[in-house]
Amino acid sequence: MDDGSLENRVRQESNGGRVAEWADGRLGVYSLVRAKARRAFPDHWSFVLGETSLYSFIILIVTGVYLTLYFHPSMKEVEYKGSYVPLRGRMVSEAFNSTMHISFDVRGGLLIRQAHHWAALVFVAAMLVHMMRVFFTGAFRKPREFTWVFGFLLLLLGMLGGLTGYDLPDDLLSGTGLAVVNGTILSIPIVGTYLSMFLFGDEFPGGDLVARFNTIHVLLIPALMVGLLAAHLLLVLYHKHTQYPGPGRSNKYVVGLPLKVRAVKSAGFFFLVSGVIFVVASLAQINPIWAYGPYRADQVSAGSQPDWYMGIADGLLRVMPGWEINFWGHTLALDNLIPLVAGVGFLLALGVYPFIEAWVTGDDREQHLLDRPRNRPVRTALGVAWISFYLVALIGAANDIIAIRFHVSVESVTWAVRIGLFIVPFTAYAVTKRCALGLQRRDRDNVLHGRETGIIKRLPNGEFIEVHEPLSQGQLHVLTQHAQYKPIGPGPAGNAGDLDAGSRLFQRLRVILSRNFYGEGTQITKPTVQEYKEIIGKH
Secondary structure, three states: OOHHHHHHHHHHHHHHHHHHHHHHHHHOHHHHHHHHOOOEEOOOHHHHHHHHHHHHHHHHHHHHHHHHOOOOOOOOEEEOOOOOHHHOOOEEEHHHHHHHHHHHOOOOHHHHHHHHHHHHHHHHHHHHHHHHHHHHHOOOOOOOHHHHHHHHHHHHHHHHHHHHHHHOOOEHHHHHHHHHHHHHHHOOOOOHHHHHHHHHOOOOOOOOHHHHHHHHHHHHHHHHHHHHHHHHHHHHHHHOOOEOOOOOOOOOOOOOEEHHHHHHHHHHHHHHHHHHHHHHHHHOOOOOHHHHOEOOOOOOOOOOOOOHHHHHHHHHHHHOOOOEEEEOOEEEEHHHHHHHHHHHHHHHHHHHHHHHHHHHHOOOOOOOEOOOHHHOHHHHHHHHHHHHHHHHHHHHOOHHHHHHHHOOOHHHHHHHHHHHHHHHHHHHHHHHHHHHHHHHHHHHHHHHHOEEEEEEEEOOOOOEEEEEEOOOHHHHHHHHOOOOOOOOOOOOOOOOOOOOHHHHHHHHHHHHHHHHHHOOOOOOOOOOHHHHHHHHHHO
């Protein structure tokens, strides 16, 4: 290298250094990144679930911006003159017309539109599975309660964003689903009619629906999601990442990859997620509005199914009996109101669970090590029961399709779902809890007696025994590192006699829940050091 090129390089590095120093003095970005770059980031396959949510959200934003350039959010009727011959001459809304234009006349429009829809499905699915991973491993415990809440709100906003975006094309399928939404809103006592008028601008379907949903879908929901996502990621960075138990890992020390390596792997995974979504979008058709036609209030799309994440709402509505009662001269449509209350309560139970468990355990320590699901049988059983309820309701959302495919009556499927909503969750809870306790017993036996080798040995006295191989220190650490809670007593001093009636009620409830979570029959006692030494000494 000659002296001239070396001098230019030194000058460029000097200029770049001055620019970086100037920016860091005002923004502090470089100092922050440099400090965080020294952290270790645990590497486990389950952590990619959160990254999948993030990357699918990025794809949603990019494809959504592209679609916004061509979409006209108006319900004004125009004559369709596009490339799809069967609909030519039909009167359609501008929203439907522009969606057809995107699908058939804009270069790459159909691919982008389908990628946007598939990315929405992947986002909600990844968010839900990610939250289940967090739930079963206890990653929501102190100090990450608000991280959980932000993630829960992201899930709800993702579902709401999918619902509002699904209705923008103003086709017959989305209009049918929207009529169901309107019926549910109208079932809310006192304020239902006002909410419906506010949402639709007039009697359903109104004339401002698409414009209002477009504002909510394009501006309000993405802005809220970006804010929540930023807060969620900042909390993850501030509290550091959780990690699975293992040698060298504790609440103080993290074992993992440096930031540079983790960033490269994450970048590769982003392109992988993007590639998969676009490949699926190019091969698998989704929401072909030309097959449904424009929405008309006097028509209903047969065999209509919502996106899977709204299946619980549709399923509960389909299996609910047509109950109505008159109360003070007003009709309460319980066939819509009860599913609404049940669905909202079903989701809120998931959102507030971290605070319930913290209240029951009374554990105020910071937790950075994840639980093995088997070591928390009640929590794991509750999570499985929650999922089973969701799946049964999802089956109810397809009762007509199931009846047609399996040649049974719709009533039979509906009654099976009604019964299953009450029986399946309790059965799943009991079975999961017993399985978790059985796995704990096996872990206890492995710690005390070692791993079974399958080798049979005959002793001098003629007795046959199986040879057990002692576990390594790392394996012993994984099987015994977890804390075991004890159920709390009735009060700080062992009684609740000095408390008022309300406090005594809450204290009694807390004692009952604590006993159900950590009382007798809810966990297998870990082997003590003395037991381990006695067993090892015998061998």
